[in-house]
Amino acid sequence: MNFVENELQLLALSFMGLVYILRLRWFLRFKAGAERQRPTASSDTSRVRGILYSWANIASPWAMESTRLKPFFYAQFVIFHLGVTAGIGLSFVIPYAPGLLQNISVVRIFQGIMICAAVVGGYRLYRRLSHPAVRLISTSDDIFSLSLLIVWLGFAVWVAPNRPDLGEGPLLIYFILTTFFLIYVPFSKISHYLYYPFTRYYFGKSMGHRGVYPIKRVPQRKPTRI
Amino acid sequence: MPEKIRSHKAKKVIERMGQKLNRQMVGSLVACVHCGMCTESCHYVLANPDDPTFAPAYKADQIRKIFKRHFDWTGRIFPRWVKAQDIYTEEELEMLKDIVFGKCTNCRRCSINCPMGVDFATLNRMARGLLTSVGIMPEGVAAVSKDQWEIGNQMGVLKEDYLETLEWLSDELENEMGDPAARIPIDRMDANVVYAINPREIKYDPRTISDAARIFYMAGENWTMASKEWDMTNFGLFSGDDELGAAMVRRLYEKVMELRGKKLVMSECGHGYRAVRCEGPNWAGMDLPFEMESSVVTMLRYIREGRIQVDRNKNDLPVTFHDSCNNARSCGFFEEPRELLSLVVADFREMYPNRAENYCCSGGGGAMSMSEYTSLRLKAAKVKADQLKATGAKIVATTCHNCVDALTDLIRHYKLGMQVTQLANLVSNALVIEKKSSYLPKF
Numbered sequence: 075m076n077f078v079e080n081e082l083q084l085l086a087l088s089f090m091g092l093v094y095i096l097r098l099r100w101f102l103r104f105k106a107g108a109e110r111q112r113p114t115a116s117s118d119t120s121r122v123r124g125i126l127y128s129w130a131n132i133a134s135p136w137a138m139e140s141t142r143l144k145p146f147f148y149a150q151f152v153i154f155h156l157g158v159t160a161g162i163g164l165s166f167v168i169p170y171a172p173g174l175l176q177n178i179s180v181v182r183i184f185q186g187i188m189i190c191a192a193v194v195g196g197y198r199l200y201r202r203l204s205h206p207a208v209r210l211i212s213t214s215d216d217i218f219s220l221s222l223l224i225v226w227l228g229f230a231v232w233v234a235p236n237r238p239d240l241g242e243g244p245l246l247i248y249f250i251l252t253t254f255f256l257i258y259v260p261f262s263k264i265s266h267y268l269y270y271p272f273t274r275y276y277f278g279k280s281m282g283h284r285g286v287y288p289i290k291r292v293p294q295r296k297p298t299r300i
Numbered sequence: 301m302p303e304k305i306r307s308h309k310a311k312k313v314i315e316r317m318g319q320k321l322n323r324q325m326v327g328s329l330v331a332c333v334h335c336g337m338c339t340e341s342c343h344y345v346l347a348n349p350d351d352p353t354f355a356p357a358y359k360a361d362q363i364r365k366i367f368k369r370h371f372d373w374t375g376r377i378f379p380r381w382v383k384a385q386d387i388y389t390e391e392e393l394e395m396l397k398d399i400v401f402g403k404c405t406n407c408r409r410c411s412i413n414c415p416m417g418v419d420f421a422t423l424n425r426m427a428r429g430l431l432t433s434v435g436i437m438p439e440g441v442a443a444v445s446k447d448q449w450e451i452g453n454q455m456g457v458l459k460e461d462y463l464e465t466l467e468w469l470s471d472e473l474e475n476e477m478g479d480p481a482a483r484i485p486i487d488r489m490d491a492n493v494v495y496a497i498n499p500r501e502i503k504y505d506p507r508t509i510s511d512a513a514r515i516f517y518m519a520g521e522n523w524t525m526a527s528k529e530w531d532m533t534n535f536g537l538f539s540g541d542d543e544l545g546a547a548m549v550r551r552l553y554e555k556v557m558e559l560r561g562k563k564l565v566m567s568e569c570g571h572g573y574r575a576v577r578c579e580g581p582n583w584a585g586m587d588l589p590f591e592m593e594s595s596v597v598t599m600l601r602y603i604r605e606g607r608i609q610v611d612r613n614k615n616d617l618p619v620t621f622h623d624s625c626n627n628a629r630s631c632g633f634f635e636e637p638r639e640l641l642s643l644v645v646a647d648f649r650e651m652y653p654n655r656a657e658n659y660c661c662s663g664g665g666g667a668m669s670m671s672e673y674t675s676l677r678l679k680a681a682k683v684k685a686d687q688l689k690a691t692g693a694k695i696v697a698t699t700c701h702n703c704v705d706a707l708t709d710l711i712r713h714y715k716l717g718m719q720v721t722q723l724a725n726l727v728s729n730a731l732v733i734e735k736k737s738s739y740l741p742k743f
Contacts, residue, residue, distance in 0.1 A: 100373075101330070106323040110581040112591075114631045128417060139657055140337040140413040147337070151415075207345070207352035208336040211361055213383040215374075216334050261374045263382075266416060269331040273417035276324045281412075284578060285632020286656050289412070 075242050078249045079169040086256035093260035094268060101269070106276065114284045124282010127289075128274040137289060150194045157191015158223065160184050161230040165252045168236050168245070175236040184234045192227040195220060215262050223264075226251045306388045309434040313393065314370055316430050321371070325426060328418045329367045332357060338420065341413035343659050343683040344403055344676075356410035359399050360420045363427045393436050400427045401438050402673040405664035406538075407625040412656060429540025437539060440669035445535045445544055452551065453531035455499035463527065465502050469510045473517065478735075482517050484509075487559060488524035493598070494561035495525050496532035496552060496576070498569040498701045505701075511728035512567060515599060518731060519607040523565075529555035532566045533701075534575035537626075538666030542583050549580030556590055564592045568722045570624030570700030571664075578631045594633065596699055599727050600640045609732040610644050618647040619726070620693035622684075622707060623658040624700035632656075637699050640723055644730040649691045659683050661698070663706020681710035688716055695719045697726060 113120070127137070135141040135148040164184055167174050174180050199220050202212050229248040238245055259265055281287035321329075334357055339345050344354040352358060361383065368375025368384030375384030387393065408421040431437055432445075447456040463486070470483040485491070493516070501508045516523045529551040536545025556564045566573050577592045602608045621641055627633040634655040641648050651658065662681035667673065688696055688711070696707055696718055707720045 097373075101323065101326060104321055104323040104326045107325075108582065110585070110587065111578055114578060114633060116632065116635065119632065131415065131417070138337075138413050138415070139653065140341055141415070144337075205336060206350075207339045207355035207358065208334065210352045211334045211336065211355065211357045213334070214381050263333055266331055266333045269327055270416060272323070273327040273331045273419075276327060277411070277417040277419055280324075281632075284630065286412070286629060289656050290634070291653075291655070291657065292650070 075238060075246065078246055078253075082253050083165065083169070083249065083256070086253040090256045090260055094265075097260060097265070097268065101272070109280060109283050116285050119282055119285045119287060121279050121282045124280070124287035125275055125278040127282065127287045128278020129271070131274060132270075150198065153187075153190045154194045154198065155191075157188045157194070157227055160187045160191070161227055162252075164188075164230055164234060165249065168233070172236055175234065181234050181236075185231050188227050188231045188234070192224050192231065195224040195227060199224065213263075219258075219262050219264050222251070222255070226255065304386075304388050306386075307390050307393075309390055309393055309436065310387050312434050313387065313430045314366065316433055317366065317426075318371065320426055320429065321367075324419065325422060326371075328360075328420070328423055329364050330372065331416045332360065332364065332414075332418050333416060335415065338410035338414050338418075341409045343405075343407075343409070343662065344680045347680040347682045354403055356404075356420050359404055360418070360423055362396055362399050363423050390436070393431060393434070396427065397431050397436050397438070398673075400424050400431065401441070401665075401670055402676055405625070405660045405662065405667050407660035407664045408629045409625070409657075409660065412629060425537075425540045427540070428538070429542065432539040432541050438670040438672055440671060441535065441539050441666055444666075444669050445539055445541065448531070448533075448535050448544060448548055452529060453499040454533045454535055455503050457499050457502050459528055462502055462530070465506055466509070466525065469506055469513065473510060473513050476514075477517065484513050485524040487527050488522075490560045490562075491522050491524040492562050493521055493523040493565045494556045494559055494563070495523055495565050495567065495595070496530055496572075497525070497567045498533050498572055499531055500701045500705075501567065505704075508567065508722060508724055511724045512595060514728050514731065515602065515608060515724065518733065519602040521602075521607075524559065524561070526555045526559065532569055532572035532576050534572060534580075535666065536583070537571050537575045537579060538669075545575060545579065546583035546585075549576055550584045550586065552576060553580070553584065553586060553588055561590055563590055565595050565598050566592065567595050568699040568701065568724060570626035570698075570703060571666075572701075573624075573633065573699075574626035574630050594627075594636070594699065596633075596636050596640055596723055599723065600636055600643075603640070603643055603727075608727075610727065610730040611732050612644050612646050612730060614730045615645040615695075615726050616647065617694040618649055618692060619645040619695045619697055620649045620651050620688065620691040621654075622651065622661060622688075622696050622698040622703055623655055624698060624703050625658070625660050625664050627699055628658055629656045633699075637697075637723060640727065641697060644723075644726050645697075649693045651687050651691050659687060661700075661703040661706040662710060663702045666702075668702055668705050668709075677706075678710065678713050681706070681713065685710050685714040685716060688718060689714075693718065695721055697721050697723055699723060 131137050141148040202208050232244045233248045338356040342356050348354050365385040366387050369386045375382050404424050406421045411419045411421050444454045448454050466484045473482045534548045573594055623634050662677050667677050704720050711718050
């Protein structure tokens, strides 16, 4: 158990780090396209403002029509990613700060967030399989990654009280699943967070330079026919 | 099973994809999480809710699968796991053509609605460019591109016809103003403004040239048009052919430099403005010694500086404004037209949504030249038709010639009974003309 909680995790984490470094090296080998033209931006927009606005997109559900008109979808996104973060955090807390889990409130907070995330994950899987467009674009990797995350979140909820005295099985499975994820993630769509800062940086830079970002939106009364 | 033979064209497409990829494109190719958030931002999807193949992410995946199969690790090793797929035949390339040219107007609305910052429009343009490089493109795009390469303008207008049109427009202006100096100057050196136009104006809409000429004259501007290299449009933007893009803008830039013009002013053409003002310096690799602006900005300045007087009550019908995607979503050009409209029309009605969130007119990305996709285009135009109808306006103004044609087409198709016009027409109509010997200073 000690090996699975410690050395195995560190090995898997090192592997993930190494693959990420290689991935980034590969990505950065491609030359970035430059913007030669003078800014088309008005005085209240610029490259820097565009980049900051673009990065802040993750926390600005009003910035895009796609999240503005679908607050439920945005809430799902937040809950799901918080749950995954809690699950990852737990894999460090159990071996390195188990004392934290002596406090039942902390355990309940972890469990609450991860249960919500697992429920949202379930809904996302349902949507992925039932929404015609999303089903059409889904790959085996998309479905597998999501399914496995739901299972992993389930085990995380189970092991959050950190009671190996009641049986090491669930803890072992949780840590083995975590190890698997650490190895699998760099090759799967879950690694999207690695690219997020870059894609949003370049898009924001260009849109800021051209005066599109920050999006200027003059609130209008939505006509009933649209 | 016999080994699949790859066609020469498919080989070239794959090879050139590797040469075209830059960091922004690769980012957009690897970062999509297939969340589907882009789906309902697309006017094709909204008009075809039962057909998931219109979803932007699906369309992007048709390009992405080739990238994954040849350039991405996971796709090369486990292609089926991530839907990486190879491309072999010309039929497959033709199918890709129908998607990137026929099912997307490169309007970039999905790009600004993607949480990951995936710029699908850039990917789509890249795919168009790859197909164009092997001769696979809609007939109309091929014909227009050929005219731009060979004759120097997209409608194949010959120099004689161009100069003759400007000549009779000059005669009309001179008669109207009663001033022999009220003419369209050609190749005047050291002018403050070199005015470039869309060939559509010469061929189908010369009143827009005379409206612009009237405004320049009334403002007492030292301006000129070029006897050649006057086309501001650029089918390289639509076809994805960066070489054509660069060649067209370089001709225009060099002409302005040859005339020692201080500023290049472009008439109201959405893609032309984007190509010349925003993308051109990148394609041509040139840092330009002169300024560039849209004629909308020029007209607005004339009013602000008191160089022309306007009476907004002369345009008393309700007017709405359609934002060209290339202007608004790719160049951030959306406030100036509104400011100008507020000065020259009595009843302005905003459309919803607007500015960078506006819907495409359905004629973007060169769609008006691709007659094989007309039925798809008109069906997708339902979204814009509903937008227009909801304003209750009688006139829709826009800063783009492509949009003028697409809007005219959809207004007829959906029987909206509206007129389409450009800002130069409205400004010209609102001009307060006082009789005096000449508005022109001595040059």
